Amino acid sequence: MTYFIDSLIAALELITSFDHSIYRIVATSVSISLIASVIAVILAVPAGVLMALNTFIGKNSIQHLLNTLMAMPTVVIGLLLYGLFSRLGPLGHWGLLYTPTAVIIAEAILIFPIMMNLTITAVNSADPRLKPTLISLGANQFNLAWNVIKTMRLAILAAAVTGFGRAIGEVGAAMMLGGNIEGFTRTMTTAIALETSKGEFELGLALGLLLLIIAFVLNFILSWLHRPKQ
Amino acid sequence: MTAAYELNNIKVSHNNVCILNIAELRIASGKCIALLGENGAGKSTLMNLLAFTAKANQGTISLFDQVIVNKLKPKQRRRIAMVSQQPYLLSGSVRDNIGLALKLQGIARAQHDSLIEKTLQQLNLSHLADQAAQTLSGGELKRVAIARAIVYDPDILLLDEPFSHLDQRHIKQLEGAIQSFANKANKTVIFSTHDHPQGLAIADETLNLHAGKITAAPLLNLFHGSLDQHDFDTGKLVIHANSDLNDANHIAIDPQEIIISHKALDSSMRNCFKGRIVLIAQETNTIRLTIDCGEAFQAIISPESLKHLDLAIADTVWLSFKSTAVTVF
Numbered sequence: 001m002t003y004f005i006d007s008l009i010a011a012l013e014l015i016t017s018f019d020h021s022i023y024r025i026v027a028t029s030v031s032i033s034l035i036a037s038v039i040a041v042i043l044a045v046p047a048g049v050l051m052a053l054n055t056f057i058g059k060n061s062i063q064h065l066l067n068t069l070m071a072m073p074t075v076v077i078g079l080l081l082y083g084l085f086s087r088l089g090p091l092g093h094w095g096l097l098y099t100p101t102a103v104i105i106a107e108a109i110l111i112f113p114i115m116m117n118l119t120i121t122a123v124n125s126a127d128p129r130l131k132p133t134l135i136s137l138g139a140n141q142f143n144l145a146w147n148v149i150k151t152m153r154l155a156i157l158a159a160a161v162t163g164f165g166r167a168i169g170e171v172g173a174a175m176m177l178g179g180n181i182e183g184f185t186r187t188m189t190t191a192i193a194l195e196t197s198k199g200e201f202e203l204g205l206a207l208g209l210l211l212l213i214i215a216f217v218l219n220f221i222l223s224w225l226h227r228p229k230q
Numbered sequence: 231m232t233a234a235y236e237l238n239n240i241k242v243s244h245n246n247v248c249i250l251n252i253a254e255l256r257i258a259s260g261k262c263i264a265l266l267g268e269n270g271a272g273k274s275t276l277m278n279l280l281a282f283t284a285k286a287n288q289g290t291i292s293l294f295d296q297v298i299v300n301k302l303k304p305k306q307r308r309r310i311a312m313v314s315q316q317p318y319l320l321s322g323s324v325r326d327n328i329g330l331a332l333k334l335q336g337i338a339r340a341q342h343d344s345l346i347e348k349t350l351q352q353l354n355l356s357h358l359a360d361q362a363a364q365t366l367s368g369g370e371l372k373r374v375a376i377a378r379a380i381v382y383d384p385d386i387l388l389l390d391e392p393f394s395h396l397d398q399r400h401i402k403q404l405e406g407a408i409q410s411f412a413n414k415a416n417k418t419v420i421f422s423t424h425d426h427p428q429g430l431a432i433a434d435e436t437l438n439l440h441a442g443k444i445t446a447a448p449l450l451n452l453f454h455g456s457l458d459q460h461d462f463d464t465g466k467l468v469i470h471a472n473s474d475l476n477d478a479n480h481i482a483i484d485p486q487e488i489i490i491s492h493k494a495l496d497s498s499m500r501n502c503f504k505g506r507i508v509l510i511a512q513e514t515n516t517i518r519l520t521i522d523c524g525e526a527f528q529a530i531i532s533p534e535s536l537k538h539l540d541l542a543i544a545d546t547v548w549l550s551f552k553s554t555a556v557t558v559f
Contacts, residue, residue: 133318136310140304
């Protein structure tokens with residue numbers, strides 16, 4: 001017990017002393033997750049809105065595929081991308097392996113189905129009169145999608161925040177594709193795994209606490225977005 | 231006169247149940263038309279078809295002599311405006327909502343302010359221009375929805391149950407708004423209502439919809455049952471009808487063809503029933519009586535007849551009508 005309490009005190013000291021190495025890892029983690037989230041939002045939100053607003057052959061199959069991808073283990077995504085980006089892989093000449101770009105791509109792929117699925121749910125939960133109203137007022141496909149996004153912006157923002165939360169807590173793909181290189185691709189989760197295995201428990205604990213704080217802030221934002229209307 | 235709409239062989243089904251079946255229907259342009267029918271008759275389904283916000287399972291619809299195959303072209307869309315039974319206003323002010331219609335119709339931004347102001351004034355909504363749409367009362371919301379629909383000057387205005395859940399004051403305001411639009415040259419107004427006198431009051435023509443089918447029957451005194459050798463049995467009464475349609479199971483009796491008297495009339499009329507007056511309602515220039523003869527009949531008489539016959543609720547009266555007043559379908 002003393003070991004745990006001593007480590008916790010040391011971790012808090014590291015956090016409050018604004019240890020450069022810790023905050024560099026946090027910055028790397030946040031920036032990689034943020035860029036991955038922005039890319040995923042740009043792709044998943046329009047795709048989700050268009051899918052929710054239209055009926056077409058194969059829609060149910062795509063929905064099943066999205067549900068499956070949401071449950072896909074991150075190491076599998078890491079493994080597939082490793083195969084593509086490694087020197088012998090088809091995209092090996094791009095030199096992306098062990099770079100932040102590879103981690104960003106992996107995390108964007110990981111959170112794309114989550115964001116798209118939550119966007120579909122958000123649009124489906126809109127007032128059923130919204131779509132016929134916009135169509136009867138003369139909305140084309142673009143106007144329709146844009147006004148639905150505007151109307152359901154809070155629910156769609158919640159989808160983006162959920163995706164970011166998933167990305168920042170990801171470890172498998174970040175480890176396999178980033179290589180955990182200090183100051184370059186070392187994220188909070190990969191650093192926790194490494195430092196703990198090295199016996200640097202307090203450093204791992206400090207990063208874990210910061211990750212918890214980020215998760216808490218994200219959940220606070222989500223609760224605020226889903227607050228009941230006055 | 232050109233046709234605003236022509237419907238041919240239209241069928242709409244839901245879960246394998248046919249909810250609308252119209253073999254042929256032509257709606258002339260420049261008229262104010264009331265679409266009458268009970269709840270569930272298929273009025274909203276037909277209105278959505280006419281607004282092209284829903285598709286029929288079968289058949290064709292022409293808009294101003296052009297068959298609409300898939301989607302409306304922007305120019306065609308601009309000719310139609312629809313206000314649904316429970317209109318939906320987007321978040322933002324009343325002005326934002328009306329402006330959205332202009333934006334979506336691709337009308338030049340420079341014209342927006344003047345068109346919005348003109349429409350707000352027309353519907354007496356200027357004082358609500360900057361109010362949040364979500365804070366409007368039911369009557370205000372419907373008028374704003376009509377303002378949003380007519381701001382881009384469509385040729386056809388479709389209104390689904392515009393008078394439902396409104397008090398008399400708001401109904402009067404809405405009637406005024408609809409009539410002022412309908413009075414413009416070449417404007418077609420089609421509104422659905424389950425309130426028969428309401429439809430007759432402001433419409434040039436009426437369209438009667440019953441169980442998904444257009445019928446010539448007036449839809450008052452509507453009874454269900456079976457016809458056997460000119461006798462229609464409702465289960466409570468047998469009504470003589472001049473029809474050979476043996477597979478028909480509905481009849482309707484024109485309320486203006488029913489004659490009320492204190493004693494049984496000695497006449498050639500084949501239908502004569504004794505009943506009690508349960509309701510006397512004053513309508514525009516007429517009196518509507520509801521008489522319980524086992525089945526409830528409605529008869530329309532003049533205020534002078536009411537005075538002359540000295541009728542009161544609970545009075546026992548005789549009602550008589552010819553078999554030719556009975557429409558079988």
